[in-house]
Amino acid sequence: MFRAANFVIVPACLSLLLTGCATELPIAERIARATPAVSVVARGETVPVGSANQDAADDPAIWRNPARPQASLIVGTDKKAGLYAYDLEGKIRDFFDAGRVNNVDLRADISVAGTPRIVVAASDRNDIAQAKIALFTLDPDSAKLTPLGTVPAGSGEAYGICLGQSEGTLYAFMVLKDGTIHQVALDFAGPSPAGQIVRTMKLATQSEGCVVDEKTQRLYVAEEDVGLWRFDARPTGPIVPTKIAAADGKNIVADAEGVALAEGPGNARYILVSSQGDNAYTILSASDETYVGRFRIAAGTYGATEETDGIELIVGDFGPAYPGGLFIAQDGIQAGGAQNFKLVAWDDIKAAIGLAP
Template sequence: MPVAVRIANAAPAASVTARGETTPVGTPNADAADDPAIWRNAADPAQSLIVGTDKKAGLYVYGLDGKTRDFLDAGRVNNVDLKEGVTIDGTAGILVAASDRNDIARAKVALFRLDPATAKLTALGKVDGGSGEAYGICLGRDEAGLSAFIVLKDGTVNQVLVDASGATPSGRIVRTMKLGTQSEGCAVDDRTHILYVAEEDVGLWRFDARATGPTSPTKIAAADGRHLVMDAEGVAIAPIGEKDGYVVVSSQGDNAYVLYRLSDDSYVGRFRIVAGVIGGAEETDGIELMLGDFGPGYPGGIFIAQDGHNAAAAQNFKLVAWDDIVKALGLQ
């Protein structure tokens, strides 16, 4: 079993264990599973769904029991995000967006509808994401509408205003932002309209996420080998109250996850997912986090991490209760 990498100067990390895991992706012996997204079933939280990428093959839908509910052959889709309450072909629904790199010279935003009753995905079409290889993606809303922020492999971030209300979705690039080197993970805080992006060997940045906002980045944290160990990969947000909460980053270089406070960008702490009844998680790419009731197994929220070393099986995703992270780090 892989052992967590110990970096000499890295700060201590608390330990948590997973309460669940997904069925491994279908691509064996490869770096395949990558990024999860969460849909919370407000009427029956235990029936919530997870969408995850096999970046060699397509998109999976899982239940909270980890069992596969659907698979859609979408080719090389790398990261994924979703929003509910989006008008899709005239009716409100759950829109799933994935960074499509089937053509590495021209990024696309691949769009899908998720049916919560059947857990099935339906492909809606693709919109242009700009010149370059698609890598990360996250969704955000502001007064201009729904935006897909597509992070290209070279650190370019294109904001694509997406309209799925008609029979065929459309999109247009309304802004371009830039980081200096390879970047991937991102997340948007719709309360404050801040976009968080991880530049893998440099650190965590934030941008104004509004379509009319400035495009210059502000560095939150450096990949200094102490709190954040490169590669900095997945990014997720735990919003608390009107403006506070945490942004979480995968510190892939030492198999840890780092929390920073949203209100002032301050460092909060680190944790690892270690082996228990279920195996731990190592070399994590994508992560996702959502607070709220997800049933008896995850009453305060759920954190999901891609596991780059799932013992002898293909890669999968590990499910951790937010309450366990709160307890391990002594969060208020």
């Protein structure tokens, strides 16, 4: 600690001596310093979550109805209260009071007691000392969420979650708030679900968003103040991570939050990361993990998005409004006081960035 005359300068603030001891730059300056981002506008939005005037909406998941794309469904978390099911018009179809569930993912055609079902998994942080995975089925017609039960996922606070299949087994990757990642093998053969931790990985600091690329068996995890990491997602694979993008204030501005995966034309594949610090989204090529571009959801018919936590993207036909795919982003600031999710056409993002149609 440096002392001079009648004032004290904390060492951590020495580098900010000329600009003031601030923990973070104003949003306008963060945007100005970051790599430029193109603008798109949302084509829809969901009804706000029920927890008003709180940081509540967090993470979405999408089920695409292959037979009737316009009847596809969205599941979103209110991390103070539970899970919502929405239709593509953003209307609430169901709500389940699951308490403090943070992130969510889903997979279709999972055998539950011998019957193919849509399985929804949420990170359950009702007990911050013992992480759990809350499991549900989603009815494709009624949009009703039915609880299956919870399975333990290690000691610590549940935070992020994503699902991935490997050799016929569905795995949940539970990201604890301290950066610990447990790979949990899920079993739905019995009267209630079971889970077994088969492998543990670790990042140094607070982490949350994740996604599994099932084709390459890669797991991508965002360490909020550090950047995006890649792990081997196979249950017997190595546990050493590789950093593929830094939260350096340029391409990704901390916090690095939600992570999503897109399949493009041919073999083109993309990783998307919520660059929460400057209200933008970063796209990387999944093939070589290089930077592709950045976009921001600006105000239009619907509002802009700010301070986005969770994101999701599914490529495919979702009907006339979203013919090439659907991107969903949590909106952290809503004029009405309750957060919601914005719906954006993947075609609009590709056109703005200049990706192949």
